[in-house]
Amino acid sequence: MYFMFPLGLLGLIGIPVIIIIYIIKNRYTEQTVSSTYIWDVAERFLKNKKPISKLKGLLSLILQLLAVTVISLVIAHPVFVLKNAAKDFCFVLDGSGSMSIKVGDQTRFEKGRNEIKNIINSSSDGSRYTLVYVADSTRVVYEYLENKDKAIELLDDLEISYVQNSVMDSVIFTSDYFQKNTSTEVYLVTDKTHSVENAQLIDVSSDAENYSIVEANFVYTTNKVMITGKSYSYVNDADLTFKVKMDGEEKESTLKIESLGMMVTKDALHVKKETETYFILEVDKPEEGKDFGELEIIIENEDALACDNNYKLYNVASEHNYNAVVVSEKPFFIGAVLQTVSDAKIFVTTPDEFNSSIGGYDLYVFDSCAPSSLPKDGAIWIFNARKNIPNSGFTIQEEISLPEPSEIKYKVSSSSSYKRFTQGTVGSVMHIGGYVKYGLYRTFTTLLTFDGDPVVFTGDTASGNREVVFSFDLHDSDIVMTADWLILCKNFVNYSFPKVIEQSNYEVGESLSVNVLSSFKSIRVEAPSGKVNYLETNTATAEMQLTEVGEYVITVDSGTSVKTFKVWAKLPPAEGRIHDAGELYALHGEKTQAYTDGKFDKLWIIIAILGVVFIVDWIIYCYEQHQLQ
Amino acid sequence: MEYFAINEEFLQQVETLQLLLKNNVAGMFGGTHQSKTFGSSCDFADYREYRAGDDITKIDWNAYARFEKLYLKLYLDERQTITRIYIDASRSMNFGKGTKAVKALQLAATFAYISICNMDKVSIYVIQEKGVETLISNMLGKESFYNEILKLNTIDFEGDTFISQSILPTKVGYGDGYSILISDFLTPNDYEAAIDLFASKKRDIMCCQVMSNEELNPAQRGKVLLFDSENHDRTYKKNINRDVLRAYREAIEYITNGMRTLCQSRGGQYMLVTPETNMQELFLAKLPEMEVVK
Numbered sequence: 004m005y006f007m008f009p010l011g012l013l014g015l016i017g018i019p020v021i022i023i024i025y026i027i028k029n030r031y032t033e034q035t036v037s038s039t040y041i042w043d044v045a046e047r048f049l050k051n052k053k054p055i056s057k058l059k060g061l062l063s064l065i066l067q068l069l070a071v072t073v074i075s076l077v078i079a080h081p082v083f084v085l086k087n088a089a090k091d092f093c094f095v096l097d098g099s100g101s102m103s104i105k106v107g108d109q110t111r112f113e114k115g116r117n118e119i120k121n122i123i124n125s126s127s128d129g130s131r132y133t134l135v136y137v138a139d140s141t142r143v144v145y146e147y148l149e150n151k152d153k154a155i156e157l158l159d160d161l162e163i164s165y166v167q168n169s170v171m172d173s174v175i176f177t178s179d180y181f182q183k184n185t186s187t188e189v190y191l192v193t194d195k196t197h198s199v200e201n202a203q204l205i206d207v208s209s210d211a212e213n214y215s216i217v218e219a220n221f222v223y224t225t226n227k228v229m230i231t232g233k234s235y236s237y238v239n240d241a242d243l244t245f246k247v248k249m250d251g252e253e254k255e256s257t258l259k260i261e262s263l264g265m266m267v268t269k270d271a272l273h274v275k276k277e278t279e280t281y282f283i284l285e286v287d288k289p290e291e292g293k294d295f296g297e298l299e300i301i302i303e304n305e306d307a308l309a310c311d312n313n314y315k316l317y318n319v320a321s322e323h324n325y326n327a328v329v330v331s332e333k334p335f336f337i338g339a340v341l342q343t344v345s346d347a348k349i350f351v352t353t354p355d356e357f358n359s360s361i362g363g364y365d366l367y368v369f370d371s372c373a374p375s376s377l378p379k380d381g382a383i384w385i386f387n388a389r390k391n392i393p394n395s396g397f398t399i400q401e402e403i404s405l406p407e408p409s410e411i412k413y414k415v416s417s418s419s420s421y422k423r424f425t426q427g428t429v430g431s432v433m434h435i436g437g438y439v440k441y442g443l444y445r446t447f448t449t450l451l452t453f454d455g456d457p458v459v460f461t462g463d464t465a466s467g468n469r470e471v472v473f474s475f476d477l478h479d480s481d482i483v484m485t486a487d488w489l490i491l492c493k494n495f496v497n498y499s500f501p502k503v504i505e506q507s508n509y510e511v512g513e514s515l516s517v518n519v520l521s522s523f524k525s526i527r528v529e530a531p532s533g534k535v536n537y538l539e540t541n542t543a544t545a546e547m548q549l550t551e552v553g554e555y556v557i558t559v560d561s562g563t564s565v566k567t568f569k570v571w572a573k574l575p576p577a578e579g580r581i582h583d584a585g586e587l588y589a590l591h592g593e594k595t596q597a598y599t600d601g602k603f604d605k606l607w608i609i610i611a612i613l614g615v616v617f618i619v620d621w622i623i624y625c626y627e628q629h630q631l632q
Numbered sequence: 633m634e635y636f637a638i639n640e641e642f643l644q645q646v647e648t649l650q651l652l653l654k655n656n657v658a659g660m661f662g663g664t665h666q667s668k669t670f671g672s673s674c675d676f677a678d679y680r681e682y683r684a685g686d687d688i689t690k691i692d693w694n695a696y697a698r699f700e701k702l703y704l705k706l707y708l709d710e711r712q713t714i715t716r717i718y719i720d721a722s723r724s725m726n727f728g729k730g731t732k733a734v735k736a737l738q739l740a741a742t743f744a745y746i747s748i749c750n751m752d753k754v755s756i757y758v759i760q761e762k763g764v765e766t767l768i769s770n771m772l773g774k775e776s777f778y779n780e781i782l783k784l785n786t787i788d789f790e791g792d793t794f795i796s797q798s799i800l801p802t803k804v805g806y807g808d809g810y811s812i813l814i815s816d817f818l819t820p821n822d823y824e825a826a827i828d829l830f831a832s833k834k835r836d837i838m839c840c841q842v843m844s845n846e847e848l849n850p851a852q853r854g855k856v857l858l859f860d861s862e863n864h865d866r867t868y869k870k871n872i873n874r875d876v877l878r879a880y881r882e883a884i885e886y887i888t889n890g891m892r893t894l895c896q897s898r899g900g901q902y903m904l905v906t907p908e909t910n911m912q913e914l915f916l917a918k919l920p921e922m923e924v925v926k
Contacts (some may be wrong), residue, residue, distance in 0.1 A: 030855070031855045031856060031869060032854065032856045032857065033856075033857045033858040033859065034849075034852060034856055034857070034858055034859070034860070035859045035860075035861050035864075036727070036846075036858050036859070036860070037723075037727035037728065037816070037818065037844065037846070037847060037861050038727075038818035038819065038847070038860055038861065038862065039725040039858050039859070039860040039866050039867065040818040040819060040820055040860075040882060040887075041818060041847065041880060041887065042868040042883075043820070043868060043884050044859060044883035044886060044887060045876065045879040045880040045882065045883035046879070047877065047879075047883070047886075048878075048879035048880075048882040048883055048886070049875060050875070051878045088694065154699065179909045186871075278743075383757070444767070494869040535642075558891075605762060
């Protein structure tokens, strides 16, 4: 035994002090009475005392000494050593998606966690615990932790990740611990049937059934929405039935499968085990003029893993709805190209009708005109501006008329933004008849030049909106006739109307990608569990790894408007397997049994309780004495 | 030191009382106590035939006329008794505020006065250590009472008391009245032999146990070393707690019950008196109820 805080024993100095005080204060008071006869007779009536009651006279002193001793011991915190009882434990806990398969009332993950708790609780104090958690990544949660409660608390804090991962990734960690101490007890807690060497496998797998929707998509037909998908049964053949929800409301659906080149309507889909089976579900389109936001396909059959029984599809077009206004006397070219390369609603107005106070558009196109001030709430395309526009980033230096059509050329650049704008171009030969020489006073990415002068360049306005500038008149150029015109405009549209979410269906473990506009103030991502993350806004693309199965809601605040997007993360199909063979989990070396001394330091609790009992007893005794006075 | 003063008003209230004797009175001279022998009182007792030498004035001539035989008319005799009052003059009787001594002397004076009023003689004795001192001898008549009773104030309450050893060698009389013993009886020394002696001498016995409030309800608590006021060699060392106090109360009950039983078994009377006991109530209510006086 040793004391964790030996200075606490200084409290024992109180013992001789109490004894001295007791001797000084607790003397017999001498008094004279008329006769001691009655007192002598009273002795006969005093009940025979048990030997222990002879200590009663010293009770006060004994209790005080005990109280001082107990308090001193509690402060000193005694720790008792148990020879060779303590071990080093290293747990590897599988937190991959398959661990969420149910085993009775609990999941495999919960079962595994309880197994670890039992081992920790039954181990000797003084043992050390290390936990390696294999989830979305493999990480050491704690190492050589001696505090049991803390070890269990941190274990409880772990949450399952639905990412596909393998406990084999943890070998590098456990090998290290095992090499440091070859007596380390390594436990592998997983539902994969690994063979082990110098480790113990805690197999939490169980027999169960699991069905899943592997993938799905939708297309419009004449008056239907046709959902195509693949379903899977992991253990046995099954007849699966489905239901479909459109924007949360259950819709009547028709199940069809292809048989002998014919589409046949069925009540249930027969799925052979471990075979992907195609299905088609048809639901009615929404009413004319309306569109849906999301479709949810659900397997109605019950199984051990519910999270892969449904699948959501999102109508991305409905999420990315933009408005563009073209201010031009001759809007044909621009209107045509916008209709071709974007889904935006296009409005056309003349320069005379356009008022700079007009707002609410996602794109403003000024063709051969110059507004008195630039709108602040949308992207700007400027063609052939022949007057200075405040805050445009350029000034007019000279109008240049070329004697004959001259070729404009792509600027040679390796910058990422340049590559982005010229992506897909084929190097068409383009000519112009004249242009306006602009002096740039802000940073732009120049794409096309003539004689070193920028003729097509992009950048940001002073208010942070995206800006595309053409310094020549489209009507005085053959650019609109080239293949690169459409590609460039497509890139400009993507730049001006960047799709915040490029992809709406992911697999857990993949990274969600969000295109960040300069106007974005915040990007909030709410996971299916309700956890909220905020993504970076000072980068072109914000990413976040998806670790949960289900619907993520992305809310983008651009100051003037708030837009919401949704993506669906499905369980990796491999994680839906009920039985999965593992590899050899081998820790090299020879296992030894050199355990360290265990420690038992819970005694102070008992001592503290005894102390409280003694003190309470003491108080009662003193109260009785007080009453006698 | 003056312990008490004569309370004439109270004495007037008790002067009509009479000590009731239970034993046959063997006294001489005329008193107010009716003897079981025949005498010259007015109370008719019986007839007997005349024998030579009898007083011929006692012959009932009416009976002779009817039976033609001489009969004497017999009357109950009324005799004078001697009330002997013994006062314990140990130090314990006057310890503390001394009210026990005052009450003891008040009792002695009152019993003496009642006896005087009954034409009896009264002797008052002081018991101290192993001896008995006669303080007042054969006091008779009220004038003598008023002259001598204040001698009680001369008693010096000191030392220990050995009641039996003191009384046994003395003349205690025979069947001629009350022996009244006033003491706290808080002594390990024997007093039973003295009471037995009174009983054997056919004396009417009255034991008055005088105890103070401090004795009945002691104030001592905690660790104490108690010295006996009569003898400092007698000590009691104890941590006075609830258990000891409970035993103390039981001891008091044991002592008083023992005294009462002893007196009753000897045909005597017992009463416990405290300094707070009201004398009017005691003599005019309690003692008549006990048939000690009427």
